[in-house]
Amino acid sequence: MKRTGLQWLAISVLLISALSANADTRPQYGGTLHITTSMSTSSLDPAEMPDSVGARNLVALIFDTLVIVDATGRPQSALAESWQSVAGDRGVEFHLRRNVKFHDGNPLTTEIVVSSLRKANPAWNVTAGGDVVSIESAGAIPELLQELSLSRNAIAKRDATGNPSGTGPFHIVDWQPGKRLVAAANEDYWNGRPFVDEIDIDMGRTFRDQMNALESGRADLAEVAPEQMHRAVSQRYELLRSSPIELIALKFAKEAASAQEKASRDALRLSIERQSMHNVLLQGAGQPSASLLPTWMSGYGFVFSTEPDRLRAQQLRDQIPGVPSFTLGYDNNDPLARLLAERVALNAKETGLSVQLNASATELRLVRIPLASCDPWSSLLVLNNQLGLPPIEAKAHSLDQLFASEQSMLASGRIIPLFHLPLAYAAGTNLRDWTVMPGGKLNVTGAWLKSSQP
Amino acid sequence: MSFRRKLLLVFSVSVALSVAAVAWLVQEVTRKAFEETENQRTSQLVGQFQREFNRQGEEVTRRVENIAASETVNRMGAALNGTSADSAEYFDLARSLAESHQLDFLELLDSRGMIVSSAQWAAKFGYPEPAFQILSPSAQQPAFLKLEQLQDSTALGLFTVRTSAGREHPVYVVGGRRLDKTFLSTLNVAPEMRVLLYQNRGETFSADLLVNASASSRDARAAEKLAPLVDAVRRSNQEMSTPVRWSSDRADEEIFHAIPLRGLGENRPLLGILLIGQxxxxxxxxxxxxKDAALLAGAGGxxxxxxLSGWAAARVTRPIEELAGAAQSVAAGSWDTRVQVNGHDEVSQLANSFNQMTTELLAQKERLVQAERVAAWRELARRLAHELKNPLFxxxxxxxxxxRARTQSPEQFExxxxESSQTLLSELANLKGIIGRFSEFSKMPQPQLQRVNVNQVLRGVVQLFQAQLNVPGKPAIECRSETDESLGTIAADPELLHRAISNLVLNAMDAMPQGGKLTLLSRREPQKVVIEVADTGTGLTPEECARIFTPYYTNKQHGSGLGLAIVQSVVSDHGGTITVRSQPGKGTAFVIELPERPELLAEIAESRAQHAGEPVRN
Incomplete structure (x- = not known):
């Protein structure tokens, strides 16, 4: 009997321990998730927001796309339950998910989807028939699904005043353009109600402010600058990062007007010492890069040399009469951008080039370009479009053609790649089950807040 | 200008000059005293500022020493230890240290002078510090000035270099504060002082290089006014002072003391100029x-x-004015005028003398009148004797x-x-005539005043004598009448006036036995009418002129000597005067001045109206 009692006692202790452990890992509903971000936008309309990872994250909270791309780059169903190619890959028909409602209570219809896609893509031929939405093109559009997964193609229903309404996991409660967004959980979300009751997003904060907010407990989740990753890890925050998905580059607004200018740009490109910047300014985060697509995405990035060639740069500079000068602009709210720009100016000075810094300069800017997706072709095409270069003519999306297209873009002299950086986020230990996609997208739909009370 | 006014003016000017002189003297003395005090104060303030400047340098040195001695820097030195070990992790160290130690500039250099971390130009890591060769020997020196190259500009700073301790390959800590507006504003200077810094760059003065701690509107004004001082210091490389006036207002002036700031190096280049304005x-x-008080006191004074001058002048001049008034009264004929004598001063003596003088004048006048009366009687007696002697003889x-005929020739007695009876009768008639003229003169009638047109009287006289002026066989006398037709009427007796003028014309005709020119003119003068009867005859001596109006005086063989006396009597009865103007051989002119007497004219008009039974017209 005594032995039996001890056995029962042991079993009870194990059960209680197991239940307690389960309570720590079991998702909890409720709470407000405080997020800080450097992104700032004056509009929540997906078709009007400038493309950035922050904007994509914001859109993903309020809106849904027809399809999404998973971690491996494969399209998955979202508002479109299924799809099929038609007319020899010149079009795709999408069957919409049923019983999906917008935040204002109206059901998702093909007409709304068509209207939303037409607004974002005026060149597309989008039609509706029954519960089917058709997108057709004169030629093949192999990257259409990746394209549709972009945030600008999120489905939005606009009222008479143009205010957008989405079908996403959260609906807007309070919107202060450029400053703050408070969104509450969508109880009728087609993919299940989010665990947190509310998300409070504080926008337009520097990385330093975000880190301070995280440290002071004013934020549960914050963006982390590459050079602050070590600090975040050392402070025992949960740090998640994407693949190097953000391109840092020098971008010229126009093509070189003369051979001399082209030579000046080449001299500038060859004078840049990426490795020291990577070691010191980026604290080893990301990768020095002379290519547009990161190696992990294209597989050939190492082919483009990141080492400076001061001798060649000096030779090019000597061919140019006078002192070639550039005015380099950068994002004044981005300390890393300022440092990188200063270092570029220093490197250039050693070669005999003059680079003046002026944050508002537009002819030459140091920019952060988030690659559109994890799909190289999709990213390259969007990038090509962003640079305003001639459309890429590729019959088949092969690796050779990808390489050739990228080479062609680089040869235009419009852009000098510097680095590919991952996007990193840090969260306190009370935030659970949040994820970051390889493309940098933050997923907090399944995240939950661990209550501090037992 | 009256004596009183002159006296008042003299008094006032004297007092004003005295007050002004005293005010000027006070102001000059005050100014000199203030200038001496100001100079002493400026020296003290400049000394205070230099001590404050040195204190800031010591503060920078203290902070840099703290950094150099900090565990963080020593750990970094140990990690690097003269090798090319990865220094990336220290990239941001200078910035955080600079922030925590409140330094504007901070660079951490390895033993080779390469920048490991820079607070002021973070991107400069891995590059050599250009001034390392100059800085390293100064590693334990006090603070010094250095021109720091930044990304897009240069800045002047107060620097100190210190090394991490106890290493073969030390870490150089180069820290400093920017000499800028903030730095200047932290200097404890007197309230009336301000500090400016001129950064010595470029060949010519530029207002953009002037750093001003103050944010007042004055500071935005033309800094070019400081250019001469800055240029002078740049040339001489020495301290100097000069006043700078910012506007036309003297209160808007500052005394600027310029202190050259030199850097390290062989020639100790002039990096900046501190301008201490007071x-x-x-x-x-x-x-x-x-000055205002002096002016106020002066004005009040x-x-x-x-x-006071007015009172004093009045007191002094009153007796003199009384004397002057009395003298005027005497001059007007009031010979019995006397002035009051108060006191025993010079003016009183003068008044006393004046009274004696008028007394004496009165006495002399009495004597003169008596003498004249006696003389007149004598003259009358002489004339009477003369007049009577002629018929008596x-x-x-x-x-x-x-x-004799009775006794010697009775037959011829009848x-x-x-014949004798006729002679006796004739002479008796002559005597009777003489007695009649005397009687007539003594019985000159009082004038019966009427409204008389003087020009008409003159024309009547001319008409009366017209025939006698041009008597055949006698030299002709040209008669010319110049009358002022604007003359109005005066109150006069026309017959007496006619008689008086006729006498003058007769006299004139007697004075021109060889012919000549007789002029009768009338003219108007203020409140009077002037009648002039002039001839071109023999003229009169001054003695004759003096006695010409004396009764029974004549220079003519058959004259009675009463003609001109009658004229004078008539003129006098009309309230007028008669004067004579003459030179021997050049003729004589008698001038009669008769008052217009409008009040009498009004009375005459009223009297006539009453006589005529008509209402009075104004």
Whole structure:
């Protein structure tokens, strides 16, 4: 009997321990998730927001796309339950998910989807028939699904005043353009109600402010600058990062007007010492890069040399009469951008080039370009479009053609790649089950807040 | 200008000059005293500023020493230890250290002088510090000035270099504070002082290089006014002072003391110039207050002086004015005028003498009148004797002739008696005539005043004598009448006036036996009418002119001597005057001045109206 009692006692202790452990890992509903971000936008309309990872994250909270791309780059169903190619890959028909409602209570219809896609893509031929939405093109559009997964193609229903309404996991409660967004959980979300009751997003904060907010407990989740990753890890925050998905580059607004200018740009490109910047300014985060697509995405990035060639740069500079000068602009709210720009100016000075810094300069800017997706072709095409270069003519999306297209873009002299950086986020230990996609997208739909009370 | 006014003016000017002189003297003395005080104060303030500047340098040195001695820097030195080990993790160290130690500039250099971390130009890591060769020997020196190259500009700073301790390959800590507006504003300077810094770059003065701690509107004003001082210091490389006036207002002036700031190196280049400005506003305002007070006191003194001068001048001049008034009265004929004598001063003596003088004048006048009266009687007696002697002598001869005829020729007595009787009657008639003229003169009638047109009287006289002026066989007398037709009427007796003028014309005709020119003119003068009867005859001597109006005085053989006396009597009865102007051989002019007497004219008009039974017209 005594032995039996001890056995029962042991079993009870194990059960209680197991239940307690389960309570720590079991998702909890409720709470407000405080997020800080450097992104700032004056509009929540997906078709009007400038493309950035922050904007994509914001859109993903309020809106849904027809399809999404998973971690491996494969399209998955979202508002479109299924799809099929038609007319020899010149079009795709999408069957919409049923019983999906917008935040204002109206059901998702093909007409709304068509209207939303037409607004974002005026060149597309989008039609509706029954519960089917058709997108057709004169030629093949192999990257259409990746394209549709972009945030600008999120489905939005606009009222008479143009205010957008989405079908996403959260609906807007309070919107202060450029400053703050408070969104509450969508109880009728087609993919299940989010665990947190509310998300409070504080926008337009520097990385330093975000880190301070995280440290002071004013934020549960914050963006982390590459050079602050070590600090975040050392402070025992949960740090998640994407693949190097953000391109840092020098971008010229126009093509070189003369051979001399082209030579000046080449001299500038060859004078840049990426490795020291990577070691010191980026604290080893990301990768020095002379290519547009990161190696992990294209597989050939190492082919483009990141080492400076001061001798060649000096030779090019000597061919140019006078002192070639550039005015380099950068994002004044981005300390890393300022440092990188200063270092570029220093490197250039050693070669005999003059680079003046002026944050508002537009002819030459140091920019952060988030690659559109994890799909190289999709990213390259969007990038090509962003640079305003001639459309890429590729019959088949092969690796050779990808390489050739990228080479062609680089040869235009419009852009000098510097680095590919991952996007990193840090969260306190009370935030659970949040994820970051390889493309940098933050997923907090399944995240939950661990209550501090037992 | 009256004597009183002159006296008042003299008094006032004297007092005003005295007050002004005292005010100027006070102001000059005050100004000199203030200037001495200001100079001493400026020296003290400049000394205070230099101590403050040195204190800031010591503070920078202390902070840099703390950094150099910090565990973080020593750990970094140990990690690097003269090798090319990865220094990336220290990239941001300078910035955080600079922030925590409140330094504007901070660079951490390895033993080779390569920048490991830079607070002021973070991107410069891995590059050599250009001034390392100059800095390293100064590693334990006090603070010094250095021109720091930044990304897009240069900045002047107060630097110190220190090394991490106890290493073969030390870490150099180069830290400093920017000499900028903030730095200048942290300097404890007196309230009336301000500090500016000129960064010595470029060949010529530029207002953009002037750093001003103050944010007042004055600082935005033309900094070019400091250019001469800056240029002078740049040339001489020495301290100097000069006043700078920012506007036309003297209170807007500052005394600027310029201190050259030199850097390290062989030639110790001039990196900047500190300009310590001291406002003179307080001094000028105090000076103005003194000046205003002096002016106020001066003005008050002058006003008081005017009153006092007026009172004193009145007191002094009153007896003199009384004397002057009395003298005027005497001059007007009031010979019995006397003035009151008060006191025993010179003016009183003068008044006393004046009274004696008028007394003496009165006495002399009495004597003169008596003498004249006696003389007149004598003249009358002489004339009477003369006049009577002429007819008496024929009478005597006639009577004697009768007596002789009675005794010597009775037969002829009848004839003699007849002739003598005629002679006696004739001479008696002559005597009677003489007595009649005297009687007539003594019975000159009072004028019966009427409204008389003087020009008409003149024309009547001319008409009366027209025939006698051009008598055949006698030299002609040209008569010219110049009458002022604007003359109005005067109150006069037309017959007496006619008689008086006729007498003058007769006299003139007698004075021109060889012919000549007779002029009768009338003219108007203020409140009077002037009648002039002039001839071109023999003229009169001054003695004759003096006695010409004396009764029974004549220079003519058959004159009675009463003609001009009658004229004078008539003129005098009309309230007028008669004067004579003459030179021997050049003729004589008698000038009669008759008052218009409008009040009498009104009375005459009223009287006539009453006589005529008509209402009075104004």
């Amino acid at each position: 406002s003179r506003r307080n001094y000028v305002q105090l000076s103005r207050r003194i 002058i006003v008081l002086a005017l009153f 024929p009478l005597q001869l006639t009577v004697e002739n009768l007596i 004839e003699v008696f007849r």
